[in-house]
Amino acid sequence: MKILFVTNIPVPYRIDFYNELGKKVDLTVVFEAKGAADQGIKFNYNFDEIKNFKAIFLSDGNIKENKINWTIFKAIKGNYDKIVLTSYSYMTEMALLIYFKFKRVPYYLSSDGGIIKYKEQKLRKWYKTFLISGAKGYFSPSDMSDKYLEYYGAKKNVIYRYPFTSYKKKNQIEEIITDIEKEKIKTKLNIKEKYLVLGVGQFIYRKGWDLLLNAMEGISDEVALCLIGGKPTEEYKRIVAEKKLQHVYFMDFMKSEELSEYYKAADLFVLPTREDIWGLVINEAMNYGLPVITTTACVAGQELVQQEENGYLVDSEDLHIITELNCYIKKIIFSKGIREQLSNASLRAIKKYSIENMACSYHEHLREDN
Structure with a gap:
């Protein structure tokens, strides 16, 4: 199975996750950039740890959240069995998501969590619903996240649970x-x-x-x-x-x-x-x-x-x-x-919240969902 992930930056635990998933599938991951200067968090990047998947970096510098990197459309070219997007709030991934919608390209949306904003402006809610709804499937780590996705248009029967974590089994x-x-x-x-x-x-x-x-x-x-x-x-x-x-x-x-x-x-x-x-x-x-x-x-x-x-x-x-x-x-x-x-x-x-189990969960859902 050939899988494409599109994400923002190579956070260390994500590299661990992609390495584990890459043991089970032919995996390509497109990263928007190698760093994030304005996030206020210091990550210890080690690109030598990328072993079991193909990594494509759109930029060697820091990510630009409010600017579209148009090279994304060239980077994703290829024949993939499943495509997973991990964000809709960054402009580059937002543009790709909208492109997939209009081209009717099936894709999955992966969520790390979410909290419903009941008092948000109607236009903002409409736009978030437009972005979130319509995916072939959703990966959610919790009941609250399920409700968040449903509130913004996801269908309940295509929301898949996974154990979200940053730790390998050996670290437990x-x-x-x-x-x-x-x-x-x-x-x-x-x-x-x-x-x-x-x-x-x-x-x-x-x-x-x-x-x-x-x-x-x-x-x-x-x-x-x-x-x-x-x-x-x-x-x-x-x-x-x-x-x-x-x-x-x-x-x-x-x-x-x-x-x-x-x-x-x-x-x-x-x-x-x-x-x-x-x-x-x-x-x-x-x-x-x-x-x-x-x-x-x-x-x-x-x-x-x-x-x-x-x-x-x-x-x-x-x-x-x-x-x-x-x-x-x-x-x-x-x-x-x-x-x-x-x-x-x-x-x-x-105990069940390990990088290994997280990769297994993604693999099982992607393999079984046709």
Whole structure:
């Protein structure tokens, strides 16, 4: 089976995914560009890792979201059994999608998640419906994403589920890390507090770190909060000063190997996001057996976090969200029994979410759909 994927940039976990899928099919992937200067995230690109698929780059530079790269139409020429598009918001892929619609070329649309905007302008909704509807099939990672696709015109019977993740099976731990081992790693990382609450993600308003910082007020001096994702904003510094938080540490982006040590050392993971169409850090935290607190505005949270089983979901629009975060943090941190129960449940729930299983899911659906 000869498959064509069209996507934006070669994010590392995507290269892993295409390598796995390339073991099963004759795969060509067209990337819009090799980099993305304005995304605020530092990826560790290693193009030598491209092994099991043919990669075509429309540009050696950074992607231009609002400009059409017309070479896309030359790059996709060939005879393919199935074509998969991964985005409709970038101008180049949008132009290709519209071209396929008018030429009646069957294609699939792959989604990493989505949140319905009920209050959006009618014209904008019409245009999104025009772009999303009409695909031969859709790949969706969650119930929320299914509803999103249906809302914008996708037919329910051609929406296929897949386990969205960024981790290979070899990166998933088999058993939760013991308190003794966590203590050793904390010492290695120069974390002097007994417990560690971890948050990972860009330091932007949408991620809700201001909410978490406020929620740390009054929590024991035995608890450290480590936020990894950039340089602290003036607002974060102000909250720390006003609340007299003595055990908050801000850290820049890290390579995955270094970041994994913080996941291993942590006792709890919190993502207080105001909106995340998925949130792969939830997968990452669960892969290390961490209890998770996140919000109802996190699609990964809705799909992977079961209330009181492996963590807690709080309402992102609740006026009392800071109080709720504070209560759940203390409940988990100061009860070893609850913490271990949630940790074990996280490991069980995340097992099927591997790059290998993601590739198998795509392969099965593409092979069976004729």
